[in-house]
Amino acid sequence: MSNLPPELIADILPLLPGKSLCRFRCVSKSWGSRISDSEFVKAHLHRAQFNRLILSSANSLYSIDHENEVVAAVEIDYPKEQTQNRNPHGIQIIGSCNGLVCIMPQPDIFFIFNPATHESTRLPYALIGYGGPCAAIAYGFGYAASIEDYKLVKAAPSPAMAVFSLRLGDWETSTGFFYENLIESEKVRHCRF
Amino acid sequence: MSNQSESPNPTSSSNKITLKTSDNEVFEVEEAVAMKFCTVKQYFDDENNNNVTSGTSTTLIPLPNVESHPLAILITYCKKHLEIKANNADNKKEMEIDMEHYEREFLKNVMPQELTELILAANYLNFKEALDFFCRAVASAIQNKSVEYVRKFFGLESDFKPGEEEKLREEFAWSFEGVDED
Numbered sequence: 001m002s003n004l005p006p007e008l009i010a011d012i013l014p015l016l017p018g019k020s021l022c023r024f025r026c027v028s029k030s031w032g033s034r035i036s037d038s039e040f041v042k043a044h045l046h047r048a049q050f051n052r053l054i055l056s057s058a059n060s061l062y063s064i065d066h067e068n069e070v071v072a073a074v075e076i077d078y079p080k081e082q083t084q085n086r087n088p089h090g091i092q093i094i095g096s097c098n099g100l101v102c103i104m105p106q107p108d109i110f111f112i113f114n115p116a117t118h119e120s121t122r123l124p125y126a127l128i129g130y131g132g133p134c135a136a137i138a139y140g141f142g143y144a145a146s147i148e149d150y151k152l153v154k155a156a157p158s159p160a161m162a163v164f165s166l167r168l169g170d171w172e173t174s175t176g177f178f179y180e181n182l183i184e185s186e187k188v189r190h191c192r193f
Numbered sequence: 194m195s196n197q198s199e200s201p202n203p204t205s206s207s208n209k210i211t212l213k214t215s216d217n218e219v220f221e222v223e224e225a226v227a228m229k230f231c232t233v234k235q236y237f238d239d240e241n242n243n244n245v246t247s248g249t250s251t252t253l254i255p256l257p258n259v260e261s262h263p264l265a266i267l268i269t270y271c272k273k274h275l276e277i278k279a280n281n282a283d284n285k286k287e288m289e290i291d292m293e294h295y296e297r298e299f300l301k302n303v304m305p306q307e308l309t310e311l312i313l314a315a316n317y318l319n320f321k322e323a324l325d326f327f328c329r330a331v332a333s334a335i336q337n338k339s340v341e342y343v344r345k346f347f348g349l350e351s352d353f354k355p356g357e358e359e360k361l362r363e364e365f366a367w368s369f370e371g372v373d374e375d
Contacts, residue, residue, distance in 0.1 A: 002309070002310070002313060003309065003347060003348035003349075004309055004312060004313065004347060008312055008313075008316060008328075009347060011324075011328050012328045012331050012332050015328060015329055015332035016332050016335070016336050017336060019368045020335070020336040020337070020368075022365040022367075022368035023339075023340060023365060023368040023369055023372070024340065024343055025361050025365065026340045026351075026353075026358050026361045026362055026365075027340055027343050027344055027347075027349060027351070028344070028349050028350070028351060028352050028353070029352050029353060030352075031349075032361065077367070117365075117368075118365075118367050118368075
């Protein structure tokens with residue numbers, strides 16, 4: 001029996017779900033490098049249909065497939081620190097974008113994670129402080145297509161705003177942003193871009 | 194087609210085209226079916242252009258890279274594809290539903306191993322809809338299978354150094370849960 005040439009296998013791989021792709025990294029070196037290639041990831045993302053909702057409760061995250069006749073919530077693993085600190089508001093979902101979810105499972109501890117591949121990144125502490133669980137801090141998580149980077153914006157009642165870049169793996173601060181004014185005007189609760 | 198007026202039979206829908214496979218089987222198919230195979234269409238168009246000047250007519254198109262078994266399946270698939278399209282000319286949604294239903298039934302009679310030769314044939318014939326469909330069929334046939342099954346399916350061998358594969362398996366251990374038996 002003849003085998004498929006690599007260019008036809010390349011047509012099939014993007015049709016596989018994330019979990020299969022994680023497992024098939026072990027098929028061979030060339031499969032492994034193709035699957036982790038950034039262009040492949042982008043192409044796969046482009047095809048992906050985001051038909052799941054993510055729901056948080058005090059200690060769990062659930063993935064909900066709402067397009068099936070029977071709507072079922074499946075508990076999913078999520079990254080967390082091995083500390084006893086619990087977030088009084090439960091696991092906070094800061095935002096989701098292109099299948100990546102940004103969560104704050106514990107006070108001032110952020111993860112960007114991919115529920116489909118279980119990969120995650122723990123963010124370093126931000127340059128601007130954590131003002132306690134009730135502090136008026138606003139977050140926004142989004143993707144900047146022009147620079148192909150995911151960003152988390154953290155705005156606290158201070159003249160500085162912190163922006164985390166997933167590409168840089170670090171925070172940058174920008175000044176001249178007066179979050180208090182926005183809170184007073186009650187117009188803006190989240191910063192998205 | 195530009196030379197249709199010269200044809201003895203002006204109704205193009207009943208025109209037949211003869212295809213000859215690598216194992217020397219001859220298939221007579223309707224022109225509409227054969228024209229879905231872009232490789233055949235290209236050959237046919239080139240021949241017709243030549244015939245305008247030479248005055249000869251060739252009806253037999255050789256397919257040296259396609260065997261009769263996959264070609265017969267592709268012709269069946271193509272006929273049904275055209276039929277469903279014609280029946281739902283003004284309703285795309287209905288067409289997709291009918292096509293999905295047909296494709297589901299179709300796959301019940303195809304072994305996963307047969308998909309490889311179907312993909313190769315559809316690729317050679319440049320029959321895009323069939324190629325897409327068979328690629329999707331392979332993806333759903335392997336998505337819950339083990340790494341070993343996939344290697345065997347594609348005729349691949351592990352080329353990892355000792356320890357490398359184990360490390361990956363450990364890193365993505367969760368993705369090895371709930372895998373179907375081979």
